Structure formats: C-alpha cells, structure tokens
Amino acid sequence: MPGQTATAAPVSGDHLEIKDSRTGKTYTVPITDGTIRTADLRQIKVKDADFGMMGYDPAFMNTASCRSSITYIDGDQGILRYRGYPIEQLAEKASFLEVAWLLRHGELPTQTEYDQFTHDITYHTYVHENIKEFLHGFRYDAHPMSMLTAGVAALSSFYPTAKNIHDKRERDIAFVRLLAKMPTIAAFAYRHVKGLPYVYPDNSLPYNENFLSMIARMSESKYEAHPAYARAIDVLFILHADHEQNCSTSAVRAVGSSHVDPYSAVAAGVATLYGPLHGGANEAVLRMLNEIGDPKNIPAFIDAVKSGKGESRLMGFGHRVYKSYDPRAKIVKKLCEDVLKVSGSAKDMDIAMELERIALSDEYFIKRKLYPNVDFYTGLIYKSMKFPTDYFTVLFAIARTAGWVAQWEEMLLDKEQKIARPRQIYTGYDERKYKSALDYTHRIAK
Ligand code: CMC
Numbered sequence: 001m002p003g004q005t006a007t008a009a010p011v012s013g014d015h016l017e018i019k020d021s022r023t024g025k026t027y028t029v030p031i032t033d034g035t036i037r038t039a040d041l042r043q044i045k046v047k048d049a050d051f052g053m054m055g056y057d058p059a060f061m062n063t064a065s066c067r068s069s070i071t072y073i074d075g076d077q078g079i080l081r082y083r084g085y086p087i088e089q090l091a092e093k094a095s096f097l098e099v100a101w102l103l104r105h106g107e108l109p110t111q112t113e114y115d116q117f118t119h120d121i122t123y124h125t126y127v128h129e130n131i132k133e134f135l136h137g138f139r140y141d142a143h144p145m146s147m148l149t150a151g152v153a154a155l156s157s158f159y160p161t162a163k164n165i166h167d168k169r170e171r172d173i174a175f176v177r178l179l180a181k182m183p184t185i186a187a188f189a190y191r192h193v194k195g196l197p198y199v200y201p202d203n204s205l206p207y208n209e210n211f212l213s214m215i216a217r218m219s220e221s222k223y224e225a226h227p228a229y230a231r232a233i234d235v236l237f238i239l240h241a242d243h244e245q246n247c248s249t250s251a252v253r254a255v256g257s258s259h260v261d262p263y264s265a266v267a268a269g270v271a272t273l274y275g276p277l278h279g280g281a282n283e284a285v286l287r288m289l290n291e292i293g294d295p296k297n298i299p300a301f302i303d304a305v306k307s308g309k310g311e312s313r314l315m316g317f318g319h320r321v322y323k324s325y326d327p328r329a330k331i332v333k334k335l336c337e338d339v340l341k342v343s344g345s346a347k348d349m350d351i352a353m354e355l356e357r358i359a360l361s362d363e364y365f366i367k368r369k370l371y372p373n374v375d376f377y378t379g380l381i382y383k384s385m386k387f388p389t390d391y392f393t394v395l396f397a398i399a400r401t402a403g404w405v406a407q408w409e410e411m412l413l414d415k416e417q418k419i420a421r422p423r424q425i426y427t428g429y430d431e432r433k434y435k436s437a438l439d440y441t442h443r444i445a446k
Pocket of ligand 1: 278315321370
C-alpha cells in the first residue's frame with residue numbers, strides 16, 4: 001500500500017529511513033559504524049518476486065567488503081597505522097619481521113616469540129631444488145614478476161597439506177614459508193634475468209641482509225651489505241607490508257574466499273600487484289623521469305598531463321584513499337636522501353624533486369588533491385641501489401606478503417565471510433533464438 005512503512009525488524013538505534021518513490025513505502029535500515037548493510041536493501045521491492053534493491057559500486061569506491069582490525073588509514077589526514085601503531089614509529093624503530101608478526105598476531109612479539117619466529121623464518125629460506133629448476137625454464141628476458149607469480153603458485157604443489165586451511169598449524173607454517181621463501185624466489189628471478197648463478201640463502205644473516213646477499217653475492221665467501229642499503233630494504237619492506245583493502249589484498253581475500261591454499265591466494269596477489277596502477281607504479285615513475293630527461297622539460301610535461309596529451313598521468317601521484325601527502329612518501333623521501341648519500345646523487349632525484357614542487361603548486365593537482373604517493377620516491381632508491389626497473393615491484397611483493405597472509409587469515413576466521421561473489425546489473429540482450437551464420441553441415445549425422 002502506498003505510504004506504508006516496511007521494516008525487516010524494528011529499529012531503535014541509528015538508522016536510515018528510505019522512501020521508495022515507486023511504491024511510496026518507507027523502509028528503515030540500521031546504521032552501524034557509519035555503514036548500512038546493503039543486504040538490508042533487499043527488502044526494497046516493487047513486486048514480491050523481485051530480487052530486491054542492490055547497491056551499484058563499480059571498483060568498490062564506497063563499499064566496505066569486510067571488518068578488519070589490521071590496518072587503519074585516514075586518507076584525508078595522511079594517517080597509516082598497523083594494529084594501532086603509527087607507520088612513522090614502526091619505520092623508525094621496528095624490523096620488518098617484527099612488523100610481519102604484528103600484522104598477523106595483532107600484538108608486537110615478545111623477545112621469545114621474536115627469536116623463535118626469526119629462527120623459523122631463517123630455517124625455511126631454502127626452496128626445493130625443483131623450484132630452482134622450474135625458474136631456470138623461463139626465458140632470459142622474463143619479467144621477474146611473472147617468475148615470482150609462477151614461483152609462489154608452484155609452492156602450492158610442494159606443500160599440499162597447506163590446503164588444510166582450517167588447521168592453525170598449517171596456517172602457521174604457510175605464513176613462515178611464504179615470508180621465508182619469497183625473497184629466495186625473488187632473488188633467483190633476479191639472478192636468472194642477469195644470467196648469474198643463483199645464490200643460496202645464507203642463514204647466518206638477518207632477513208634483509210640475506211636477501212641482499214642472494215641478490216649481489218659473487219665469489220666472496222660472505223656478502224656484507226652496506227648498512228644504509230640493508231636499512232633501506234628493511235624500512236621499505238615495513239612501509240609496504242600492508243595497506244588495508246587495496247587491489248591486491250582484495251584479490252587475495254577474494255581468491256582465498258574460495259578456500260584455496262594460501263600459496264595460490266598469494267600468487268593472485270602478486271599477479272595483481274604487477275599492474276602499473278598498483279605495484280607497477282614505481283617502475284612507471286622511473287620511465288616517466290627518464291622521458292622528462294631534464295628539469296627544464298617539466299612544465300611542458302605537466303601541461304601534457306593536464307591536457308591529457310602524451311603521458312596521461314603523473315605517475316607516483318594520486319591515491320584512491322590518500323587525499324593528502326601519503327605518510328609513507330614522506331619517510332621514503334628522507335630514506336632516498338640517505339641512500340643517495342651512499343650511492344651518489346642522481347639526476348632523476350633532481351627531476352623528481354622539481355616535479356613534486358611544481359605539481360604541488362599547480363591548481364590542477366591541488367584541486368584534485370593529488371599528492372606524491374609511496375611510489376614516487378621508492379623507484380629512485382631502488383635504482384640507486386642498482387636494482388633494474390622491472391624488479392621494483394618484486395621488492396614490493398616480498399613486503400606485501402606479510403599483509404596478504406594476515407588479511408587472508410582474518411578473512412578465513414571471520415564468520416561473516418563467504419565466497420566472494422559480487423552481483424551485476426545485466427545490460428545485455430533479452431532471450432533470443434540461436435541462428436548461426438556458420439556452415440555446420442559436416443557435423444550433421446548422415
Ligand atoms: N596524474 C594526473 N591526473 C590524475 C592522477 C595523476 N597521477 N591521478 C588522478 N588524476 C586525476 C584524474 O584524471 C581525475 O581527473 P578528473 O576528475 O578531471 O577526471 C581525478 O584526478 C580523479 O582520478 P581518479 O582516476 O578518479 O582517481 P582514482 O582514485 O581512481 O585513482 C590512482 C587512483 C592511484 C589509480 C590514480 O591517482 C593514478 O593513476 N595515479 C598514478 C599511478 C600511481 O601512482 N599509482 C600508485 C598508487 S599508490 C601504490 C599503491 O598503493 O598501490
């Protein structure tokens with residue numbers, strides 16, 4: 001009846017009142033944490049047989065897909081916290097493995113927990129020789145992200161019991177194995193592309209130094225990384241360890257929601273990170289700086305970005321969530337200066353700083369709240385440490401593994417979660433009769 005009120009259940013607390021102009025009915029929908037459940041909209045129908053009202057939200061711009069206690073971001077204020085700890089404090093005082101533990105367990109580790117955890121990680125750094133052979137099979141010019149995606153997915157076949165995702169011991173060991181083996185596979189991919197022999201892990205070294213050893217060691221009996229480089233790797237891993245429901249983490253959660261093993265779910269995350277709008281952006285930043293070539297060319301480049309001609313975006317600028325300076329970018333800028341003191345100043349850094357200065361004073365970027373994101377300066381650090389450009393995203397993936405696994409497990413233990421399955425608004429044909437334009441007479445039985 002027009003004007004009637006319909007509610008699924010009486011609502012006493014905060015709620016929305018929605019009036020449907022099609023029927024004149026009013027509905028009340030509870031508000032919790034400033035959010036409504038879109039499933040509550042299903043009661044809004046014109047006819048009983050209708051499916052009910054849905055929310056349409058391409059790219060999930062305004063949809064919370066989960067409740068999470070791992071990472072907090074306030075994009076307007078430029079705040080990022082893991083389990084309540086500000087990223088600035090973690091970057092300054094913690095180690096990557098401490099942060100990885102924190103992300104998964106919710107609390108900082110005790111000394112005993114940390115010692116056991118680092119021991120476990122250290123003694124799982126080796127991969128099966130067949131993984132090495134498998135990576136050997138790639139072409140000499142394979143993109144290392146392709147190799148990493150395949151290598152992580154392959155781990156699933158080496159640890160079939162990881163399928164028992166409801167067994168906590170299996171999740172514990174998968175967490176350790178993923179964190180421990182990711183740098184090894186990543187380093188093998190690096191050496192493969194360089195045509196160098198793969199370097200086995202050195203279990204006497206800490207996580208970050210062992211990774212650099214597998215990357216750079218040649219004939220020396222022990223590789224010693226420059227402390228500034230080792231610190232840079234550790235800090236960058238901390239900064240990239242998690243970033244709540246970003247594209248790759250959403251992919252890991254969605255794939256993991258099918259109850260596949262964590263290696264396969266994380267492989268989906270690595271594949272997602274490969275894209276230039278996500279983890280591939282730092283690679284794109286360096287290509288952009290290279291294209292600009294000289295600070296004097298910046299104004300023309302910015303004009304081209306604004307007019308949509310040539311390079312359509314200022315890579316390393318803008319963020320779906322941050323509408324102010326990305327807090328990670330501030331830390332990375334300082335880190336970049338420290339690393340460049342060791343490696344020598346780079347022309348790219350001069351171009352980047354001038355580009356940032358000009359963009360931040362330009363009306364186009366101010367109006368759209370476009371600020372440098374984490375990727376604007378990370379590429380410069382990696383380049384000055386002599387990592388090839390197409391390897392940058394691999395470094396991001398090693399770090400994000402900590403967040404992916406923590407988020408995957410949170411999804412798994414969340415009783416409200418089910419297999420991810422969005423709806424659609426169908427815009428295609430109505431039913432029509434099959435009438436082929438092809439000649440299938442040869443298939444007709446004689
Ligand atoms: N340069 C120039 N214009 C931009 C840029 C940019 N980097 N980013 C956004 N805009 C403009 C865009 O054209 C649009 O303008 P208008 O309103 O006139 O159409 C407006 O700003 C809003 O852009 P949007 O595409 O709706 O924003 P989004 O939230 O969908 O995109 C983004 C976020 C990160 C994909 C985008 O800012 C971008 O492509 N940036 C460059 C790539 C990049 O640096 N990516 C790394 C992201 S940080 C690492 C991570 O967390 O994965």
